[in-house]
Amino acid sequence: MSADSHKTFYLETFGCQMNVHDSEKVIGTLVHEGYRQVETVEQADLILYNTCSIRDKAEQKVFHRLADYKKLLKQGKKFGVLGCVAQQEGEKIFERAPHVSLVCGSASYRNLPQMLAQLEAGKSEAAKPEAGSLIRITGLDDRETDKCFETEFTARTNPHRGYITIIEGCDKFCSYCVVPFTRGKERSRTAESVLAEARQMTDLGYTEIQLLGQNVNSYKDPAGKLGRGKSFSELLAAVGEVPGIRRVRFTTSHPRDFGRDIIDAIDAVPTLCDHVHLPVQSGSDRVLSAMQRLYNREQYLERIAWMKSAKREISITSDIIVGFPGETEEDFAQTLSLLDEVGYDAVFTFKYSPRPNTPSLALEDAIPDQEKSRRLELLMARQKEIQITRYKKYIGTISEVMVEGKNEARNQWIGRTSQNKTLNFTAPEDASPAIGSYVQVRATTSFPNSLLGELVV
Numbered sequence: 001m002s003a004d005s006h007k008t009f010y011l012e013t014f015g016c017q018m019n020v021h022d023s024e025k026v027i028g029t030l031v032h033e034g035y036r037q038v039e040t041v042e043q044a045d046l047i048l049y050n051t052c053s054i055r056d057k058a059e060q061k062v063f064h065r066l067a068d069y070k071k072l073l074k075q076g077k078k079f080g081v082l083g084c085v086a087q088q089e090g091e092k093i094f095e096r097a098p099h100v101s102l103v104c105g106s107a108s109y110r111n112l113p114q115m116l117a118q119l120e121a122g123k124s125e126a127a128k129p130e131a132g133s134l135i136r137i138t139g140l141d142d143r144e145t146d147k148c149f150e151t152e153f154t155a156r157t158n159p160h161r162g163y164i165t166i167i168e169g170c171d172k173f174c175s176y177c178v179v180p181f182t183r184g185k186e187r188s189r190t191a192e193s194v195l196a197e198a199r200q201m202t203d204l205g206y207t208e209i210q211l212l213g214q215n216v217n218s219y220k221d222p223a224g225k226l227g228r229g230k231s232f233s234e235l236l237a238a239v240g241e242v243p244g245i246r247r248v249r250f251t252t253s254h255p256r257d258f259g260r261d262i263i264d265a266i267d268a269v270p271t272l273c274d275h276v277h278l279p280v281q282s283g284s285d286r287v288l289s290a291m292q293r294l295y296n297r298e299q300y301l302e303r304i305a306w307m308k309s310a311k312r313e314i315s316i317t318s319d320i321i322v323g324f325p326g327e328t329e330e331d332f333a334q335t336l337s338l339l340d341e342v343g344y345d346a347v348f349t350f351k352y353s354p355r356p357n358t359p360s361l362a363l364e365d366a367i368p369d370q371e372k373s374r375r376l377e378l379l380m381a382r383q384k385e386i387q388i389t390r391y392k393k394y395i396g397t398i399s400e401v402m403v404e405g406k407n408e409a410r411n412q413w414i415g416r417t418s419q420n421k422t423l424n425f426t427a428p429e430d431a432s433p434a435i436g437s438y439v440q441v442r443a444t445t446s447f448p449n450s451l452l453g454e455l456v457v
């Protein structure tokens with residue numbers, strides 16, 4: 001047993017890819033501090049939740065978890081809440097869950113080592129008298145920080161494809177969204193540090209990189225002040241040209257800032273994947289305006305037209321919210337017709353959820369939950385029909401996939417195409433592909449969400 005083996009932690013992550021990647025950085029940082037990650041709450045001294053508050057349901061999850069494991073406090077275990085609920089609720093978390101000792105938003109993770117040292121030493125600057133014997137430590141930010149959370153100790157879980165954060169926070173303030181409040185103001189990393197991380201990853205054998213940000217299109221290289229900063233499309237192309245890189249993805253794009261130069265980069269650099277996730281939220285101009293999305297249907301469709309004129313076929317996916325306050329049948333019909341017009345390969349659909357601090361909280365004409373559910377189902381049914389038709393046309397075609405794993409029960413390999421489609425496949429016993437390798441697969445069967453095929457040998 002090592003001297004530090006008593007310091008164990010368990011971390012559960014909720015929410016988007018930004019949170020997943022933040023957790024990789026938190027794990028790297030804690031391990032560097034001498035902590036050991038364990039797989040169960042029971043084995044851990046420190047139990048951490050990296051939380052999401054994008055919709056009410058997501059926020060409730062962490063309070064359920066905390067309630068479930070409250071009894072473990074008696075065994076001397078400590079609880080910490082990280083991420084978006086931490087930033088949003090702040091010290092109110094101590095009221096709702098008095099057994100929590102640490103509350104820390106994403107812009108303060110670089111201070112985690114000091115905060116954990118305080119926690120271990122059993123003292124807290126923020127300790128309140130009424131806290132009794134409990135230790136309470138907070139790391140919260142206003143929207144002022146201009147630092148990103150960069151660390152050399154990222155503990156990536158997948159050895160072949162990994163995330164790189166290029167921009168944190170969001171300045172868009174869509175009227176329904178908590179992110180500008182939970183993630184702070186928009187701040188970009190230097191292109192130089194992003195490229196250095198990409199090179200470091202290829203040295204370790206990574207071949208796929210996914211660039212992350214709430215709005216990657218508004219990336220601005222801070223070195224730009226000196227007159228040599230890269231735009232997003234230039235950074236994208238530069239990452240795509242790092243020797244050893246086979247695939248580069250990026251998410252999320254905001255239509256307002258999505259320029260034609262991004263399509264030009266995809267045309268020019270073959271490693272840039274032919275997939276764009278471009279959330280539209282609604283097909284109705286009236287609703288888009290109430291959402292403060294800063295574009296209208298026509299401008300959105302103009303960007304879709306750019307994608308459709310690209311050299312390779314670009315797969316397009318989106319996010320849609322139904323039941324925004326005041327959304328009429330006619331507004332909703334416009335969203336349905338937009339699905340037909342674009343022809344998405346996947347759509348993530350959500351019922352509008354009122355969130356703290358957001359301007360749309362004050363809007364009247366809330367849509368009843370039952371009606372939101374009805375619209376959601378109609379939307380999903382229409383999209384399913386579209387996908388059935390779209391996926392069918394790949395039957396007989398050959399695509400390159402990255403081998404992501406094997407489904408032993410079905411005796412099928414799990415593959416992903418550059419378009420981000422799942423293309424599972426069978427392979428002869430003597431031609432088993434290695435996980436992380438790239439192989440050619442002929443699609444033979446289509447489903448609404450995936451393809452099945454056979455290895456081309």
Ligand code: SAH
Nearest residue numbers: 176177214252279319320350351352353355
């Ligand atoms: N930055 C990204 C995505 C942020 S959150 C973007 O701008 O597209 C991911 C998705 O959650 C959003 O695209 C939106 O569809 C959904 N979402 C955000 N706030 C929501 C809310 N209050 N209720 C329902 N869905 C919401």
Ligand code: SF4
Nearest residue numbers: 170172173174177179
């Ligand atoms: Fe939220 Fe809008 Fe920012 Fe996306 S762009 S994170 S939806 S405020």
Ligand code: F3S
Nearest residue numbers: 015016052053054084
């Ligand atoms: Fe959720 Fe925060 Fe991501 S609110 S979606 S974890 S930025």
